[in-house]
Amino acid sequence: MTAASTARTDALRALTIPRHLLPADGRFGSGPSRIRAEQMESLRSVSATVLGTSHRQAPVKDLVARVRSGLSELFALPEGYEVVLGNGGSTAFWDVAVFGLIEKRSQHLVLGEFSQKFASESAGAPHLAEPEVLRANPGEVPQAVASAEVDAYAWPHNETSTGVMIPVARPDGAGDGQLVLVDATSVAGAASVDITQTDAYYFAPQKAFASDGGLWLSVLSPAAIERAERLGQDSSRWIPSFLSLTSAIDNSRKDQTLNTPAVATLVLLAEQIDWILAQGGLAWADERTRTTSGMLQSWAERREEITPFVADPAARSQVVTTLDVDESIDATAITSLLRAHGVVDIEPYRKLGRNQLRIATFPAVDVEDVASLIEVLDHVLDSTADA
């Protein structure tokens, strides 16, 4: 049981939020996240020419080419870097990396659920040594430490479960033969990044790219491609064909995937990449998500019932804002009330188990909608304060 006041919970359950306060689009989830109406329009417009046609023919291959070249432009790909993709989402890419990028031993920063999952995959792989794991409490940031014992470093650019962002920079003293694998699933396309600091900057399309799930995409450095090719030729290492990075590289160079991709996901993704580019690229997206997340942080400063979960302002995510609610108020009653009014997916990450709101501000989330959400939350808190 929480320490929440029953009277206040009852008042929250009974409240009706005036319609004029509600945001035009009530989706604030951390993924799958809101898809813009224009993206859905484009899906309809290609419904007869691309959807339902062969993924080995020009219309779908052109779409894959559009995604790959759009991402190359968005991330200002350095010489020799390539955009590679495959089926299965970021979760599949962890296994792709375990087979095709980590040679003997990896180092993992673990600071929440997603970073833990990759570390567990690596720890469970019989062909790899026990990984070095550097942990921090949820809401805090561990530091990567150069180690001669590892051939790959792994951390999330944004830990979606806690709303912590980590800088993307090679650890001081990291050697040439050591790869940097960055899980950018929830922040790629929303924040500036220097791709030269990474060897695999990987993500899935259902978060900042406002598409649907099921694909992984990874920007690979020449060193990562070289590692994948070398490990792929090592006959002592069994690599399942679905998880073969060399096969994904070969297929991507032909603008296709090993097996059938979700074509609609590619259409929505291509539209969002082109839209971000048209708005001003990554610099624009970075500025926008700093603005919208900053609005939520300032709101938290204004409200005594609300405290940012991530204590260090420098570690707060610009795409996933986690806000603790005072224990006298049941946060679940707030999220349920908002859900009943069409404002959805601001519940905290389930395993974190906190009295919290978690609000995503991906590039597709308008400034006006965040302003409306804040008005709604003010209304909800103010009108039940005396209960």
Ligand SMILES: *Cc1c(COP(=O)(O)O)cnc(C)c1O
């Ligand atoms: C959502 C998420 C994942 C999992 O992505 P899937 O495409 O569902 O496998 C992995 N890492 C991070 C940081 C995420 O936010």
